[in-house]
Amino acid sequence: MDVVSDAIAAVRIGQPSSNRVRVSGSWCTRLAPYAGAGFHVVLKGDCWLLPDGGAPVSLRTGDAVLLPHGTGHVLADSPADASAVEHAVPFERRLEEGWPHQPQAAYGEVEMLCGKYRLDRSRAHPLMTELPTVVHLPNRVGSHPELRAAIDLLGRELDAQQPGSCIAVPSLLDLLLVYMIRSWMAESAAGAWPAVLTDPVTTAALRALHSDPAASWTNDSLAAEAGVSRPTLARRFTGLVGRPPMAYLTWWRLTLAATLLRDTEEPLSAIARRVGYGTPYALSHAFKREFGATPGRYRAETAERSKA
Structure with a gap:
């Protein structure tokens, strides 16, 4: 991806x-x-x-x-x-x-x-x-x-x-x-984003996060994937993207979960596994904090909007 x-x-x-x-x-x-x-x-x-x-x-x-x-x-x-x-x-x-x-x-x-x-x-x-x-x-x-x-x-x-x-x-x-x-x-x-996607370090990190968001990423493993030190990755990524690598990963996992809730009928347990959360409860808690609604309510509301 x-x-x-x-x-x-x-x-x-x-x-x-x-x-x-x-x-x-x-x-x-x-x-x-x-x-x-x-x-x-x-x-x-x-x-x-x-x-x-x-x-x-x-x-x-x-x-x-x-x-x-x-x-x-x-x-x-x-x-x-x-x-x-x-x-x-x-x-x-x-x-x-x-x-x-x-x-x-x-x-x-x-x-x-x-x-x-x-x-x-x-x-x-x-x-x-x-x-x-x-x-x-x-x-x-x-x-x-x-x-x-x-x-x-x-x-x-x-x-x-x-x-x-x-x-x-x-x-x-x-x-x-x-x-x-x-x-x-x-x-x-x-x-900013044209600059983000021409920076080799940030691009390598983003490609890794988007290719496998469910992986157990850490700042060290992501820095190794990008071929730089952890401080270098943190400085380059945060300066260009506007948030640290792990904060971006959390946001992207929840965004991907919202997309799956909208576009599929997969149960919450399957979606949790696909986006890197150990349990449906953990995903539900993080999801409500980000979107202000439980996954079930979010799925129902988006289904209603799609009919409008």
Whole structure:
């Protein structure tokens, strides 16, 4: 396992949803704040994204944009003034009533893929919480070839509507999320986690903890796994991650337990063994301290939320 995969898997719920949109002429639509992450891929044409409280972002053909914290925003043919934004048509209403399409209009046609990822923020990994309000990934020649390939595949899959597309499209959307986060990490100069995952000592320690969280890790055994002394590991890991190695391990074990409670029907005894707790009681005590609810109550509440 790797940290990025685990960080995404811990918060992602169900399958992403998406809508393909074709619009031309003058238009302006609003997407309300969402308890998840929103994304847009511009397949054709140019438009603008206006995030709540943020500066307008120009989007061009091939651009991808991720709103990892579900920030409300407006999509429009131009960087509209405050009055136009205030009267923007809700996105859901546009889906029901149709989009303005004026083939002979002065404004060119725009084609987009707009969608959402459902996320459970109660256990968000710090890598995910560190993402900025808007992750804009422009289409530049030679940059992020995996992301570009995923966008091309999405466009072709949506165009062709071939057998199996009901499986292919959600899988490609999941891949898109991974590539958008990976691309942000490659470009980010300010975030802590891009630095964490380029530090060989911290990366080795994190890989060990995520690969086998149930192991009887100690600071000495983890330092040996990373090939450094215990003081060196403590200094490097704590300075970059923001918490000592054993504190991170405890947090990750409980986060993993919460994910298993949400996504599986395994009994608490089996989950306790998988995350490194000797007894269900020990896990239950630690879990309630971290999440404010017993494992049983947490499982019931997340099951109810998933039905909403």
